[in-house]
Amino acid sequence: MSQPDRYAVIGHPVSHSRSPFIHARFAAQTGQPLSYTTIDAKPAAFDHAVAEFFAQGGKGLNITVPHKEAAARLADELTPRAQRAGAVNTLAVRKSGGLLGDNTDGAGLARDLANNHRVSVAGRRVLLLGAGGAARGILAPLLGLQPSQLLIVNRTVQRAHELVQEFRDLGQLQAVGYDQLNGSPFDLVINATAASLAGELPALPARIVNKDSICYDLAYAREDTPFVQWAHQRGVARAMDGLGMLVEQAAESFHLWRGVRPDTASVLSALVAELRGSP
Ligand code: ATR
Secondary structure, three states: OOOOEEEEEEEOOOOOOOHHHHHHHHHHHHOOOEEEEEEEOOHHHHHHHHHHHHHOOOOEEEEOOOOHHHHHHHOOEEOHHHHHHOOOOEEEEOOOOOEEEEOOHHHHHHHHHHHHOOOOOOOOEEEEEOOOHHHHHHHHHHHHOOOOEEEEEOOOHHHHHHHHHHHHHHOOEEEEOHHHOOOOOOOEEEEOOOOHHHOOOOOOOHHHOOOOOEEEEOOOOOOOOHHHHHHHHOOOOEEEOOHHHHHHHHHHHHHHHHOOOOOOHHHHHHHHHHHHOOO
């Protein structure tokens, strides 16, 4: 009997990744015979691990921290959105051979906001916290949703200014430091800093939100992230983490690999139950 097509997520660390859980459910739901595992590779071993995986017949990889920029360098061809992001979270074998690099993170965020949370970005004032790789990956899709304003705030202001230079052709974009945040509350605040991962919070003035603001953390954890807790403490009714984005970006990758779009809602529910226990 032929072996199922092989896929994996490669990162460091990667043992806590939920991607195998998600893709196993997508595969079962769509009747696609495939296996999906994790590969732990330190940065120095990344190129070799990728080459070995594909040489042994692997069909596709998801790329996670800290390898997304390295994956963009390694791909033979980039989709326009991966080119814009300068980062790749999905590698696929091209029909003509060689590797195609895509980035489904931004599309995952856009789908999660629109379909799972019914949040519209068009015409809204948006504050983006952070100017690292995660922020870079979602900027173009966010600007594509046509907010009236997109302000990037970063601890190292220079990095935020660099992103403005790079993405200003796509829409209204400005950069400030945390101590320059003033004026009226934002409609949507997205946390793309790595602070949550360390259990930390950026130095956020309370005035950036009111009860009608929506707060979104790209990070997720078993409990509420520090940013989601911060939002709730300030009376924000709608504060969510990035679990939905995780499932949606996975669905985009699955679609690229298999040509089939899985149902995400049922898998998101299963993931929430797995992570937090059934209500
Ligand atoms: P990633 O790929 O996860 O975005 P990164 O490129 O290292 O990782 O960027 C991390 C982001 O989180 C940066 O915007 C960083 O701010 P600096 O550019 O000033 O370093 C931000 N960050 C990390 N810890 C933070 C903290 N405790 N408070 C505020 N910002 C933080």
